[in-house]
Amino acid sequence: MIDFRYHLVSLISVFLALAVGIILGAGPLQGAIGDQLTDQVDALRGERNTLREELSEAQTEAGEQRQFVVAAGDQLVSGSLAGQRVAVVDVDEVGDGAEQAVLDQLDDAGAELVAHESLTDSWTAPDEATLRDTVAGGLRERLAEVDGEVVDDESSTAELLGAALTVALTDADPTDSSARSAEAQDLQGLLEKVGLVDVETAPEAPADAILLLSGGDTHADEAQAEDADPETTGMGALTTLAGAAADLSGAAVVAGPTAQEGDLVSAIRADDELVDAVSTVSGIESVTGQIVVPLAIAAQQSGTVDQYGFEEGATVLPPEPGSQDGDGSSQDAQGGASNQGDGQ
Known part of the structure; x- marks a missing residue:
């Protein structure tokens, strides 16, 4: 039968683990985790900006190509079925x-x-x-x-x-x-x-x-x-x-x-x-x-x-x-x- 001392030891272990985690998170690991998250956010932000620029360039190019097709089409089509x-x-x-x-x-x-x-x-x-x-x-x-x-x-x-x-x-x-x-x-x-x-x-x-x-x-x-x-x-x-x-x-x-x-x-x-x-x-x-x-x-x-x-x-x-x-x-x-x- 499990007695009160067993429960006491378990509770102490849990609180010790929590205390160690808080100490490490606020101390040696804080900088590493923060730096890693910051780097990831910066990388994602850079990818987003790059994709946005590429999309803008593609839209501009597509618009220019459409203008060319329309202009060329007028010359190709004109009089073809006169x-x-x-x-x-x-x-x-x-x-x-x-x-x-x-x-x-x-x-x-x-x-x-x-x-x-x-x-x-x-x-x-x-x-x-x-x-x-x-x-x-x-x-x-x-x-x-x-x-x-x-x-x-x-x-x-x-x-x-x-x-x-x-x-x-x-x-x-x-x-x-x-x-x-x-x-x-x-x-x-x-x-x-x-x-x-x-x-x-x-x-x-x-x-x-x-x-x-x-x-x-x-x-x-x-x-x-x-x-x-x-x-x-x-x-x-x-x-x-x-x-x-x-x-x-x-x-x-x-x-x-x-x-x-x-x-x-x-x-x-x-x-x-x-x-x-x-x-x-x-x-x-x-x-x-x-x-x-x-x-x-x-x-x-x-x-x-x-x-x-x-x-x-x-x-x-x-x-x-x-x-x-x-x-x-x-x-x-x-x-x-x-x-x-x-x-x-």
Whole structure:
């Protein structure tokens, strides 16, 4: 049994240890600990000041580079699409700031915006498959007469709808190339009536090129529904539209934010066939990407298809319009050959 003397010894030991700690802390160790803490605080303060200066320098440099890009962009873009008619289609929700900046670049390039439309959710939604099938079924024979090479008995619903929208935006009157054909007007009215497209600027003239704008959220997961056809729903419907626009118009460009897995730009770049037919531009949230859009359209009209951006495998800048080699390749910004569709 532990008696009172044991408790007394324990208490004395505790107080002795406390007294020794106080003596050492206030005496020999005080200076060492204080100096060490002071040195650490001074080092952290110095690192903070250095990082603050580096951040300020980086911000200044970034601002100067942005000014250079804007100034250089004006010279690169100006007149690159002079006399060209462009139709813009929003495939999903595109940020107002980025979209307006792209439209401003098209204007600076001299392009005429002849139509601005947006796809509704009905274009990709799994629960609207019956609507799309019904509309496409009624269009098959009409579209085959317009361009039998693109549309035939084997064409899917997505291919038929993509062809219908492209014809509605690009088909010219046989007697007046500056006017839209009767078929184009009928198809446009039908797509609006069934709720597949919304119109912001009604088509005024046949387009020479189509720009598909994406905000990045293309509802790719919709195609994962159990009874959904991945080729005609969600991302499949959008990539098919891009392919149809390229086949029928001859110049189709898809532009969106910095590429990430699951977006439309990445889906096209991963498709071995589409990558040879459709140019893409990533990074439209930045001035650089916005400047590249009209240049990409101009390059595609000159026969150069490529993938533009700062991601690995992408081309930074389109070639100057018309600057092609004899073998059909173009010269990239560094002077090297950039073959059609080699941007992936």
